[in-house]
Amino acid sequence: RRPANIPPGPRGLPVVGYIPFLKKHDATPYKALIKLSQTYGPVTGFYMGLNLTISVCGYEAVKEALNNDDLNGRPDTFARRARTFGKRLGFMFVDGDFFREQRRFALRHLRDLGFGRTSAEEMIQEEIRELIRLIGEQAGSDPEGVVHFQSGSFNRNVLNILWALTGGERFKGDDARLTSLLGMVELFNRSFKPQTASIAVPAFLLRLFPSLWKIMGIRNDIFEPLQKFMRETIEEHAETRSDDDPPRDYIDVFLKEMEKQQTDHNANTSFHYEQLIAATIDLFIAGSETSSNAIGFALLYLIHNPDVQRKMQAELDQICGDALPSLAHRPSLVYTEAVLIETLRLANVAPLTLMHCASKDTQLRGFNVPKGSLVMINLYSVHMDETYWTDPEVFRPERHLDADGLKVKKSERLMSFGLGKRQCLGEPLARNSFFLFTTALVKAFQLKAIPDRPLPTLEPLTGVTNAYQGFQVIVTPRL
Numbered sequence: 001r002r003p004a005n006i007p008p009g010p011r012g013l014p015v016v017g018y019i020p021f022l023k024k025h026d027a028t029p030y031k032a033l034i035k036l037s038q039t040y041g042p043v044t045g046f047y048m049g050l051n052l053t054i055s056v057c058g059y060e061a062v063k064e065a066l067n068n069d070d071l072n073g074r075p076d077t078f079a080r081r082a083r084t085f086g087k088r089l090g091f092m093f094v095d096g097d098f099f100r101e102q103r104r105f106a107l108r109h110l111r112d113l114g115f116g117r118t119s120a121e122e123m124i125q126e127e128i129r130e131l132i133r134l135i136g137e138q139a140g141s142d143p144e145g146v147v148h149f150q151s152g153s154f155n156r157n158v159l160n161i162l163w164a165l166t167g168g169e170r171f172k173g174d175d176a177r178l179t180s181l182l183g184m185v186e187l188f189n190r191s192f193k194p195q196t197a198s199i200a201v202p203a204f205l206l207r208l209f210p211s212l213w214k215i216m217g218i219r220n221d222i223f224e225p226l227q228k229f230m231r232e233t234i235e236e237h238a239e240t241r242s243d244d245d246p247p248r249d250y251i252d253v254f255l256k257e258m259e260k261q262q263t264d265h266n267a268n269t270s271f272h273y274e275q276l277i278a279a280t281i282d283l284f285i286a287g288s289e290t291s292s293n294a295i296g297f298a299l300l301y302l303i304h305n306p307d308v309q310r311k312m313q314a315e316l317d318q319i320c321g322d323a324l325p326s327l328a329h330r331p332s333l334v335y336t337e338a339v340l341i342e343t344l345r346l347a348n349v350a351p352l353t354l355m356h357c358a359s360k361d362t363q364l365r366g367f368n369v370p371k372g373s374l375v376m377i378n379l380y381s382v383h384m385d386e387t388y389w390t391d392p393e394v395f396r397p398e399r400h401l402d403a404d405g406l407k408v409k410k411s412e413r414l415m416s417f418g419l420g421k422r423q424c425l426g427e428p429l430a431r432n433s434f435f436l437f438t439t440a441l442v443k444a445f446q447l448k449a450i451p452d453r454p455l456p457t458l459e460p461l462t463g464v465t466n467a468y469q470g471f472q473v474i475v476t477p478r479l
């Protein structure tokens, strides 16, 4: 029996619930959930396995859900704990006091280390210059100037910035270990099935039927090499750090806090070795694919829309002269800003937030949401809402400018990084990296579709994130 006054929704089969039927609406889960909302309304309740699941679509419902603190929990399952030593650790899948303490600490110290601040800009520029050199070389070595951008081709560059702040070093261009770790993260992201990954399947069933991991879309095997890498990095830090010197990175800051908590004999501390491993893995996973996919999609949209590319280049040339774009130029780059905003809206790099969960009985749009319900929050539905955005499928930066085209219009309906207490922890760094990389590449190169060939596809590879597919393009240096 369905609990009283829960959101309306379809009935499924005993035990598996509605999972087998979701696909019939659309193969892509976030689109299937929008179809359901067209029948049942912006909040829809159905069972996935034995879990009551609330799907949330549309601006009003999404905003209300993200601002309701009782819906900011994360599901606690055996499968989730299995990646972090059987405990709830890290950032992404923890909640309550543990989460608040770790998040506050991370935000404060990552900011002090340069996260999203101009002090990290020089390092980002160095990475960008290296990338421009490599792309220039590839274009120069092909008679037509064709460059093949593989899916995920910017992951390494973007992660390097995050890793310099977290682990203290940038990886070298051909670092084989990084290539392998990034390959693991990609595997995890692409195999992930948001509709099944958070279902509370009991441990004994997962042990009896190991194929269930795959069916649920969870690749926990990637965590062993990541843990090994973090362990080695942390041990190396512990041996070389000194309290007399300023912390070099997040690992140093965390180790210092661990020491302090030990001195204070705080037995219940959330600052311990296993949490440091889990936290650095979460940063590594969350930081490697997201901003870099936004960069790839921006280039794709500009290849599809050469007029927009020309206009953006004209503005970049006028405002930045011969220099590469910097954060100081940003307020004057109005058209460019609109291009970046439109990219985040249309690319929907994170189409659903991570799975939320009701930590208490609560209400949403007047319906009951019992404690423990899974909550799927659909950011894609907000960005592609045709009742608000005219032709939402069309890439049109002008929609974010005022009538004179002189000022950016901020809309509350843009929420690529989520909202509220679970809003993306990496947003300041992500925004800066996305701006600096994309503008530098567009200023440095003319990107043109290959004549007589179909335009590269804009269809994403799905999973936790939406990734661009590899594409080929004619690249002509402009600088």
Ligand code: HEM
Pocket: 091, 092, 093, 162, 282, 283, 286, 287, 288, 290, 291, 294, 349, 350, 352, 353, 354, 355, 416, 417, 418, 419, 421, 422, 423, 424, 425, 426, 427, 429, 430, 434
């Ligand atoms: C364009 C780039 C990015 C986008 C669009 C994005 C988007 C998001 C979204 C939608 C969430 C889920 C919020 C929720 O569950 O309600 C999230 C969470 C998170 N993001 Fe990002 N993200 C980006 C880049 C990054 C980067 C570079 C980092 C690296 C530090 C990062 C770290 C995290 C973490 C740790 C969480 C979990 C926060 C929590 O559970 O409270 N993200 N991000």
